[in-house]
Structures are given as C-alpha cells and as structure tokens.
Amino acid sequence: MTDTSTERGGGPPSSPTAPSRSFLSQLELDLRLLGMLGAFVLVCLVFNLMTGGQFLTPRNIFNLSIQTVSVAIMATGMVFIIVTRHIDLAVGALLATCSAVMAMMQVRWLPELMGWDLGNPALAWAAIAAGLAVGTLIGAFQGALVGYLGIPAFIVTLGGLLVWRNVGWYLTSGQTIGPLNPTFQSFGGINGxxxxxxxxxxxxxxxxxxxxxxxxxxxxxxxxxxxxxxxxxxxxxxxxxxxxxxxxxxxxxxxxxxxxxxxxxxxxxxxxxxxxxxxxxxxPYSVLLLIGVAVAMTVIARRTRFGRYIFATGGNPDAAQLSGINTRWLTVKVFALMGFLVGLAGVVAAARLTNHSNDIGTLDELRVIAAAVIGGTALSGGIGTIYGAILGALIMQSLQSGMAMVGVESPLQNIVVGSVLVLAVLIDLIYRRRVGGK
Structure with missing residues (x-):
C-alpha cells in the first residue's frame, strides 16, 4: 500500500524500513489494461510491416476510428448486460430495425406526411429520435421478458436475433433506402x-x-x-x-x-x-459521440446508484435481492439502456454507409460480445470496464482491417477473430485464477 504520510502532513514516512518499490509498481497501472494496450500496439506494428507502412498512415487510422465507433458504442452497453450475468444476441438485428425506421422516416414517411424536403435538418433529428425510441422500447421489452417472466436472456435475444432482423426487412420491403439526410450523414465520419x-x-x-x-x-x-x-x-x-x-x-x-x-x-x-x-x-463527430458515451457510461458505472446496483447484482444476485435491490426492474433498465445504445450505434452505422441496407449490423452481436470479453468483462458477471470494452472493439477492428489490407479472405478473418475471442477468455481465466490465488 502506498505511504501517504508525506502527502498529508509533510513529515517523513512512518516506516523508514518499508521496502522500496519499482518504477512501474509505484505507477500502480492496471496490468490487464497494459496487456491490452500491448496487444493493440503489437497488432498495429505487425500489420504496418505487412502492409509496407500503410496501416499506420493518418488516412487508415482515421478510417479505423470511424469503423470502430458503432461496435464500441454497443460494447459499452454489453458490459452492463454481461456484468449482470445476461447476454444479448439481438444487438445486430435490433440495429437493423432501428436503422430501417430511421431511413424510412427520412426518405418515405416524414416527407409524405409532413412534406419535408430531404435536406431539412429537422428530418434527421426526428429520425434519430424515432430510432432511439424504438431501440429503447424493444430493449425494455426484452428486459421485461427476462426480468419478470424469467425467460433466459439467451433464449429471448436469440429469438430477437431472428425477429428484429426480419422486422427491418419488412419495414423496407427488402430495399436499400437512401441517400439519407445530409445532417444525418454527418454522424458517419468523413461527412462530419x-x-x-x-x-x-x-x-x-x-x-x-x-x-x-x-x-x-x-x-x-x-x-x-x-x-x-x-x-x-x-x-x-x-x-x-x-x-x-x-x-x-x-x-x-x-x-x-x-x-x-x-x-x-x-x-x-x-x-x-x-x-x-x-x-x-x-x-469526426462520430468519435466525439463515442467519447461522450464512454464518459457517460463510466460515470453511470462508478458514480451512480444504478451502476452500483448493476455490479452488486452481477457479483451476487441473491445477496443483491435480499439487500432490497429490485433486480427484475434493474434487468429491464439495463436492457433498455442497451437498446438505446443500439439505436445510437445505428445512427453511426447508417450514416457512415449513407444509406440503410438489409445486411447492416450482420454479425455485430458477435463483435460486440467479443469486444466486451476481450476488454476484460467476466462472463461469470460482476466484473467489467467501459474503457476495456472500447479498447477491445478497437483491437477487433484493427485485426479485421489489417487482415483485409493484406488480402486475407473473409472466412479466414472470421476464423482468426473467433480464435482470438477464445484465447482472450482463456487468458482472462488464467489471470483471474492467479490473482485469486495470491
């Protein structure tokens, strides 16, 4: 433990024979964070060598940052889901539904109903509000099924994966909807x-x-x-x-x-x-949006009663319930928050593409879960960090972008990503056993 006597009173340390500590130990850095940063740096350096210095160019780093945002936003919500010992397999499909609603609001529904021109900024804000509302309501609905009816989250969201993807398809009649409002497109990256x-x-x-x-x-x-x-x-x-x-x-x-x-x-x-x-x-505005989400979610996790209840419930659900925490209502709120963040990620994803397509968000559920787990969120619940999930998303996107730049085929990319996910969980288990054994 760090001696604080000189900080408070200015006197000499209370224990002159206390053992000296190394430079790194006095910095008291998170070893897991250092490991993830080291892995990220290694990935970047390897791909930079393999691409002849193209991976670490300003242009590629810019593209990498805007490509990471939508998954990283959802990964921050997935931390809360997994911490409370649940899982959400429907985030990619729900993103497609939210994106379809926002696209139809801009291109079909509001112009026909209100007579608004596609360039009207109000069109973008109305569409965003609708997408966030749809995501939040669907998330709350799934949370109610889990919290109040006792259906396992795996089953509820597995059903949601099939349902919401096809709801999005029916909303657009299977068509690609675009181009989208210029104000809306500014949240996608290079256009804003x-x-x-x-x-x-x-x-x-x-x-x-x-x-x-x-x-x-x-x-x-x-x-x-x-x-x-x-x-x-x-x-x-x-x-x-x-x-x-x-x-x-x-x-x-x-x-x-x-x-x-x-x-x-x-x-x-x-x-x-x-x-x-x-x-x-x-x-990019989208990166600013991610930073805002990261700060807000970190404050929720560390400074609010809601955040304390989430980690208490994940650590010991029975004890949390006996202590007076309404774990059922907490589950609804956590899934509603996840739905809201999915809607926000849908804004970024659709704006980056400048249109809504039927395959938007495909396999995002796996990327989001992988980002949270690689970032140190324990599948057993109770442990997880927002910054870890964002760094996990960045590592995942760096792997995929790097492999694409060196010409690795898509099936092999998925094999590598899946292997990295399993390896990350194994390393996390070994780390926790060592720490727990000390």
Missing amino acids: TLGEGASWIAGLVAALVAVALLFSARANKVRHEFPVKPLWAEIVIGAIVAAAILGFVAVLNAYEVPARVLEREFAARGETVPEGYTAAYGI
Whole structure:
C-alpha cells in the first residue's frame, strides 16, 4: 500500500524500513489494461510491416476510428448486460430495425406526411429520435421478458436475433433506402468532422480536463485519508494521458482533404481553391459521440446508484435481492439502456454507409460480445470496464482491417477473430485464477 504520510502532513514516512518499490509498481497501472494496450500496439506494428507502412498512415487510422465507433458504442452497453450475468444476441438485428425506421422516416414517411424536403435538418433529428425510441422500447421489452417472466436472456435475444432482423426487412420491403439526410450523414465520419483548428481546441480541452480529473481524484483521496500514488507518479500518468490525446488529434489532423474534394466544395460556392490552400479532416463527430458515451457510461458505472446496483447484482444476485435491490426492474433498465445504445450505434452505422441496407449490423452481436470479453468483462458477471470494452472493439477492428489490407479472405478473418475471442477468455481465466490465488 502506498505511504501517504508525506502527502498529508509533510513529515517523513512512518516506516523508514518499508521496502522500496519499482518504477512501474509505484505507477500502480492496471496490468490487464497494459496487456491490452500491448496487444493493440503489437497488432498495429505487425500489420504496418505487412502492409509496407500503410496501416499506420493518418488516412487508415482515421478510417479505423470511424469503423470502430458503432461496435464500441454497443460494447459499452454489453458490459452492463454481461456484468449482470445476461447476454444479448439481438444487438445486430435490433440495429437493423432501428436503422430501417430511421431511413424510412427520412426518405418515405416524414416527407409524405409532413412534406419535408430531404435536406431539412429537422428530418434527421426526428429520425434519430424515432430510432432511439424504438431501440429503447424493444430493449425494455426484452428486459421485461427476462426480468419478470424469467425467460433466459439467451433464449429471448436469440429469438430477437431472428425477429428484429426480419422486422427491418419488412419495414423496407427488402430495399436499400437512401441517400439519407445530409445532417444525418454527418454522424458517419468523413461527412462530419471538426476540422483542424476546432480539433486542436477540443484536444487541448480534453487533455486539460483529463489531467484536472486525475488530480481532483487524488485530492479527494487525500482528503479522506485514502492511499495515493506519489505525486511524481500522478504527473507521469497525466503527461502520458495528455500526450496520447494530443497525439491522436495530431494524427487525425495529418489526414488532409483531397484536392478534388476541396475543388468540388469551393466550386459549389462559386469560388476557386486558393493556391497552396490545404485543409484537414480532424476529429469526426462520430468519435466525439463515442467519447461522450464512454464518459457517460463510466460515470453511470462508478458514480451512480444504478451502476452500483448493476455490479452488486452481477457479483451476487441473491445477496443483491435480499439487500432490497429490485433486480427484475434493474434487468429491464439495463436492457433498455442497451437498446438505446443500439439505436445510437445505428445512427453511426447508417450514416457512415449513407444509406440503410438489409445486411447492416450482420454479425455485430458477435463483435460486440467479443469486444466486451476481450476488454476484460467476466462472463461469470460482476466484473467489467467501459474503457476495456472500447479498447477491445478497437483491437477487433484493427485485426479485421489489417487482415483485409493484406488480402486475407473473409472466412479466414472470421476464423482468426473467433480464435482470438477464445484465447482472450482463456487468458482472462488464467489471470483471474492467479490473482485469486495470491
């Protein structure tokens, strides 16, 4: 345990004979997080070598980030589902239903009912509201079947996998619906970014907030006389976090808008591109949306009664129920939250494609579960982190993108992803046995 006497009173340590600790041990970093980061770095380096340096280009990193968002958003909700000892196999199919509803609202229903033009921004917001409502209601319905009727979540969501995929098909009569509203498309990635200047401002603000939160948490621990890291360790971690944020922004800002795109944009305004003029894409809106979801879900998990009830129920459902937690209603709320996040992921997925297609979200249920499990969420319940699920989604997408770039066929890609999932669970089991044995 870290000695805190110098932090509170400024005096010498209470135990001068206390054993010295290594640099890494004083940083008190999460070993599982370090392992996942190491795996991610290794995957990136291997594919960068195999692609002749193309994998780590700004353009590919930009594409990788926007491709990860929809699965990562759903993975944050899947953490809560698995923590409470349930599973949701219907997320990919439900995403298709939400996407179909939003597409039909934009292209058919609202234009016919309200007479709105496809370019009307209100069309996008109304469609998004409808998609989120549908996802939330269907999620709550599935949660009620699990919580109040006692049907296993595996069976309920397995049925949902078949039902909602085909509900989406019937809503669109099996057709691809598009193009979608321009405002809606801005949530997909390349059609909606902050630009270079605003991205630097957002990055600086994010770095300052992250460091401020880090030292605020430290001050709170000192105030309540809890153990804290040495001050230099907090400074090192703060510097690493700030450097990672600003480095990510720098990479995205290095991806410049192609000259032909600039010419088209200036021509639409009746202007010509000034000589030597360049512009960068910067941070996509979809990535900002993922960051917002990650922060919100982390706050829910760590700072709210709802979050505490989720982890208490997952740790010991019987004890949680005896302590007064309404585990049935909690199940409904967890599945409703999952449905809401599926609707949000549907916005990103459909906007990135600029249309709704019948195969949207196919196999996403497996990718989402794999992301949560690779990120350290225990299938036995009670343990899981939001940042781990997002990093797991990033690792999964990096594997798939890298294999696609080196020409690996789709069947072999699925074999590799499946093998990685099994290996991740095995490593997690070994790790927990070792930790539990200490």
